[in-house]
């Protein structure tokens with residue numbers, strides 16, 4: 001079972017002091033991982049640090065340059081954390 005937020009307030013990922021995937025391991029499922037980056041699925045309904053909405057996928061990289069072979073269908077947010085780049089995808093607006 002994944003944790004459910006009973007208060008109705010989504011937990012927002014915090015990045016000001018760096019971002020540690022392990023802090024969120026109960027709610028973020030690793031989909032793919034290599035030496036410098038990791039793709040995660042948001043299973044706990046965490047809120048995006050940039051826009052406050054729930055995100056779908058999270059990409060975290062310590063690399064200085066990142067290229068994506070294909071674009072997601074919905075909005076994306078980019079968050080700069082110490083020594084890390086975060087890219088968050090959202091469902092397209094209804």
Ligand SMILES: [Zn+2]
Pocket residue numbers: 048049050051052053055076077088090
């Ligand atoms: Zn966002």
